[in-house]
Amino acid sequence: MYSTILSTAFGGVFVLFLLFAVGAPLVLWLLVDSESDREQTQHADWESAERNARRDTHEK
Numbered sequence: 001m002y003s004t005i006l007s008t009a010f011g012g013v014f015v016l017f018l019l020f021a022v023g024a025p026l027v028l029w030l031l032v033d034s035e036s037d038r039e040q041t042q043h044a045d046w047e048s049a050e051r052n053a054r055r056d057t058h059e060k
Helices: 002-042 046-056
Strands: none
């Protein structure tokens, strides 16, 4: 009786671990990929990228 409960619990934990091990890198990859796409659309040329970089600095 306890062995079936333990094996079922182990199987559930293993499936959750496997989903997390595969899912987390995929989610991170999608986030990084979407950020690089957004950056390419914002800075189509070198001048706009420089302008935006200068705007980010707060010189006193």
